[in-house]
Amino acid sequence: xxxxxxxxxxxxxxxxxxxxxxxxxxxxxxxxxxxxxxxxxxxxxxxxxxxxxxxxxxxxxxxxxxxxxxxxxxxxxxxxxxxxxxxxxxxxxxxxxxxxxxxxxxxxxxxxxxxxxxxxxxxxxxxxxxxxxxxxxxxxxxxxxxxxxxxxxxxxxxxxxxxxxxxxxxxxxxxxxxxxxxxxxxxxxxxxxxxxxxxxxxxxxxxxxxxxxxxxxxxxxxxxxxxxxxxxxxxxxxxxxxxxxxxxxxxxxxxxxxxxxxxxxxxxxxxxxxxxxxxxxxxxxxxxxxxxxxxxxxxxxxxxxxxxxxxxxxxxxxxxxxxxxxxxxxxx
Amino acid sequence: xxxxxxxxxxxxxxxxxxxxxxxxxxxxxxxxxxxxxxxxxxxxxxxxxxxxxxxxxxxxxxxxxxxxxxxxxxxxxxxxxxxxxxxxxxxxxxxxxxxxxxxxxxxxxxxxxxxxxxxxxxxxxxxxxxxxxxxxxxxxxxxxxxxxxxxxxxxxxxxxxxxxxxxxxxxxxxxxxxxxxxxxxxxxxxxxxxxxxxxxxxxxxxxxxxxxxxxxxxxxxxxxxxxxxxxxxxxxxxxxxxxxxxxxxxxxxxxxx
Numbered sequence: 329x330x331x332x333x334x335x336x337x338x339x340x341x342x343x344x345x346x347x348x349x350x351x352x353x354x355x356x357x358x359x360x361x362x363x364x365x366x367x368x369x370x371x372x373x374x375x376x377x378x379x380x381x382x383x384x385x386x387x388x389x390x391x392x393x394x395x396x397x398x399x400x401x402x403x404x405x406x407x408x409x410x411x412x413x414x415x416x417x418x419x420x421x422x423x424x425x426x427x428x429x430x431x432x433x434x435x436x437x438x439x440x441x442x443x444x445x446x447x448x449x450x451x452x453x454x455x456x457x458x459x460x461x462x463x464x465x466x467x468x469x470x471x472x473x474x475x476x477x478x479x480x481x482x483x484x485x486x487x488x489x490x491x492x493x494x495x496x497x498x499x500x501x502x503x504x505x506x507x508x509x510x511x512x513x514x515x516x517x518x519x520x521x522x523x524x525x526x527x528x529x530x531x532x533x534x535x536x537x538x539x540x541x542x543x544x545x546x547x548x549x550x551x552x553x554x555x556x557x558x559x560x561x562x563x564x565x566x567x568x569x570x571x572x573x574x575x576x577x578x579x580x581x582x583x584x585x586x587x588x589x590x591x592x593x594x595x596x597x598x599x600x601x602x603x604x605x606x607x608x609x610x611x612x613x614x615x616x617x618x619x620x621x622x623x624x625x626x627x628x629x630x631x632x633x634x635x636x637x638x639x640x641x642x643x644x645x646x647x648x649x650x651x652x653x654x655x656x657x658x659x660x
Numbered sequence: 661x662x663x664x665x666x667x668x669x670x671x672x673x674x675x676x677x678x679x680x681x682x683x684x685x686x687x688x689x690x691x692x693x694x695x696x697x698x699x700x701x702x703x704x705x706x707x708x709x710x711x712x713x714x715x716x717x718x719x720x721x722x723x724x725x726x727x728x729x730x731x732x733x734x735x736x737x738x739x740x741x742x743x744x745x746x747x748x749x750x751x752x753x754x755x756x757x758x759x760x761x762x763x764x765x766x767x768x769x770x771x772x773x774x775x776x777x778x779x780x781x782x783x784x785x786x787x788x789x790x791x792x793x794x795x796x797x798x799x800x801x802x803x804x805x806x807x808x809x810x811x812x813x814x815x816x817x818x819x820x821x822x823x824x825x826x827x828x829x830x831x832x833x834x835x836x837x838x839x840x841x842x843x844x845x846x847x848x849x850x851x852x853x854x855x856x857x858x859x860x861x862x863x864x865x866x867x868x869x870x871x872x873x874x875x876x877x878x879x880x881x882x883x884x885x886x887x888x889x890x891x892x893x894x895x896x897x898x899x900x901x902x903x904x905x906x907x908x909x910x911x912x913x914x915x916x917x
Contacts, residue, residue, distance in 0.1 A: 335774055375810060375813040382813075387851045435689070498741060500740060
């Protein structure tokens with residue numbers, strides 16, 4: 329529904345290259361596995377499914393007046409095609425998003441393929457099949473889709489703060505960043521889970537044969553989604569969000585910071601060079617400039633951060649809606 | 661949806677458009693690498709503006725278009741960077757009397773580098789036709805399977821987006837954008853499902869048609885890439901420019917300038 333693409337500038341060259349190499353190795357493995365499972369000549373046609381995901385994102389799922397979400401696709405593809413093929417499709421989507429729409433940097437592609445492709449697809453697939461079991465009923469399939477989407481997407485999103493703080497470029501503390509990312513992606517994954525289940529259900533009802541072997545397992549999904557399931561999942565997400573916010577309020581554990589924070593030589597050098605008087609003046613000045621000055625306010629600023637981010641995303645969705653209308657006019 | 665919407669600038673002609681895609685890919689990669697190798701307390705010098713600016717202006721790309729485009733992709737990084745002044749208060753002297761927090765310097769540095777890097781990427785994408793760009797990546801060693809897949813994605817993107825828009829329009833003609841939320845979600849899911857089925861059918865038909873025409877796993881392009889003298893010039897000039905920009909002061913010290 330919403331993808332936070334990593335930018336080049338948040339990574340250092342070493343981290344960027346390491347992530348690209350890791351992603352490349354994983355893709356090589358995935359493409360070999362895909363060739364074993366599908367007719368080799370058809371493997372390039374996975375690209376067509378990539379185009380499908382793009383096109384499917386034109387179809388809106390209304391949330392509030394003026395706001396709507398759309399399919400992300402990773403976990404849906406993992407359920408329908410298996411994790412290897414799904415990873416390949418997601419990677420091709422991310423590469424095109426980078427090259428044509430400049431969404432995410434060229435050097436950040438490794439990070440993006442890992443966060444938005446490899447992790448959600450493999451983790452989602454494992455969780456889905458682990459939870460669904462052999463012959464699941466509709467409720468259980470929904471539970472499996474819900475858990476797979478939630479955990480798959482949040483796990484991918486959680487990697488972003490780690491990658492950023494290992495790079496040590498942006499000076500945002502990892503705990504707050506982590507909590508904001510988890511909070512945002514819980515909401516996103518809720519929508520994605522419902523959409524994924526509805527699409528799977530539709531396909532099972534209309535044309536189970538295209539799904540191949542998975543169709544039998546998924547057939548109960550055709551019964552549709554009960555309102556109880558939706559209310560239940562909204563409650564679960566609300567509880568999880570409450571947990572995230574209370575972590576913010578409790579002044580956030582700093583254990584994570586000590587794991588990843590890198591000692592910054594330059595900052596020390598700078599401090600050393602300055603006489604005490606200058607440092608004191610600077611601190612005083614800084615207190616005045618920073619718009620939420622006191623460090624005690626970090627939990628508060630974390631919450632403000634979440635709200636600001638949500639507002640910005642909402643604003644962007646409005647702008648994009650405008651843009652889509654423009655596209656529609658061009659083609660009409 | 662037509663080609664001219666997505667990459668309308670790539671089908672122009674200019675000195676930059678005529679360059680070999682490989683030369684452009686390599687220089688943009690090198691430029692981005694140099695940009696992210698800067699320290700977080702280092703603000704890029706104005707010289708860094710030259711590379712994207714020259715590519716965009718000689719490539720006849722509207723700077724307004726570039727600015728709008730960068731704005732659209734920037735919210736995530738803006739939100740993130742906006743918080744660094746709160747957390748990093750290391751004093752950074754700019755002059756003897758002006759001292760600001762390190763977080764501000766980082767925020768400014770990241771945003772400037774983001775705009776510059778995006779400018780270079782937009783320049784690459786909008787002065788190179790996508791099929792040729794892919795050919796360039798293929799020649800540079802990106803696995804052929806992946807490139808072929810990207811080629812298919814690009815070919816079908818327009819077709820399927822068109823279909824999605826037709827589906828959307830047809831629904832709108834029937835429900836006028838109203839109705840209970842649950843039924844609209846069901847109908848949206850149905851539309852995506854229909855699109856998925858059509859995609860599979862389309863892929864199947866295309867596969868058969870391609871096999872009938874002797875497809876052997878490789879796609880032949882009419883236009884072959886030709887590495888010419890101007891590509892060497894771009895590569896060498898950019899390399900010299902980047903070395904001077906990034907390591908100029910060390911070089912100066914070394915030669916005693």
